[in-house]
Amino acid sequence: MSGAAESLSAGRIAMPGLSLPLIDHIWRxxxxxxxxxxxxxxxxFDRLGPLLQTPGTTMSTEGDALVYRKHNPAAQDKLATFTRGRLWIERAGAGAVLRxxxxxxxxxxxFLAPLLFLGFxxxxxxxxxxxxxxxxxAEKAEKKDEKPKPVKKLNPVDEFLGAPAPEDPNKKKDEKKDEGRHSPDEGYFMAGLFALIYLVGRWLEPWLVRRRFRRALAQPPAAEATAGAG
Structure with missing residues (x-):
């Protein structure tokens, strides 16, 4: 990391990619x-080394910025969510920030998963x-050709005793009404689940990466800490 430039430009460094602000905000x-x-x-950048020097991560300098890319990051990688990025220092007066x-x-x-499941x-x-x-x-066509069958009536004695009325022969039982039907409920559930995951992640992940950068920058690099201990 010692090869990084000592003085970094104060101007905004753009990241190549999608240029539409609303689209960028989805994943940027x-x-x-x-x-x-x-x-x-x-x-x-040396203090950020432990966060960036992980398996599957490549780093390079582009002008005054440090650029990294991750290929198949491990679950233990604290920056696994952000597979590529650019870091640089801006100085304003007596202060400085890592952007x-x-x-x-x-x-x-x-973000895209809910749209997919809504489509399903x-x-x-x-x-x-x-x-x-x-x-x-087909049922309507059959009814046009068939003559309605007479409905049987209960005799007064059976009706008095509460016997159930005979079934209407003109009404067909649909025992397999719901058999083989494709329920959209699973699709709606998964769409809602991924929408919730996105909303939580869109707020949580930026907060976590700021905290990790802040902690890393507050710690001296390993070589400096070893020298101080000696």
């Missing part, structure tokens, strides 16, 4: 963390309507 997280103004860029611009494929998936639910509704239409049309 920007922010800033205050740092000690005495820290150089190289020192700041970050991060992308999360997990947030994008959680709507497909189930459409299939049910189509399957119900065919038997109803």
């Amino acid at each position: 997280v920007r922010g800033a963390v205050p740092i000690d103004p005495a820290l150089s860029a190289a020192d700041a 970050f611009d991060l992308f999360s494929h997990a947030l994008l998936f959680a 639910a709507q497909l189930a509704v459409t299939i049910n309507a189509w399957e119900a239409a065919s038997p109803e049309a």
Whole structure:
């Protein structure tokens, strides 16, 4: 990390990607963390080393910024949610901040998943309507050709004793009415679940990454800590 540039530009560094603000907001997280103004860029990036130097992570410098990418990050990786990002230092007067611009494929998936499951639910509704239409049309055609059958009546004695009335022979039992139907409930449930996951993650993940950057920047790098202990 010592190869990082000592002086970083104060201008905004754009991350290549989607340019539409509303689309970017779905899976892109920007922010800033205050740092000690005495820290150089190289020192700041060295302190972030334990977060970035993980299996599957590659780092490089592009101009005055540190850029990282993650390929199949492990679950233990504290930045696994954000698979690529750019970090740089901005100085204003006597203060300084670490700015970050991060992308999360997990947030994008959680945003798109409800749309997918809503599509499955709507497909189930459409299939049910189509399957119900065919038997109803056939039944109506049969009723046109058939003559109504007389309905039997109870004799007065049976009626007085409370015997059930005879069934109407013109009414057909639909014992398999719900058999084989495709329920959209599972699709609605999964859509709601992933929508909740996205909303929680969209608030929680940026808060967690700020806290992790803040803690890492507050700790001296391992080499400095070892030297101080000696």
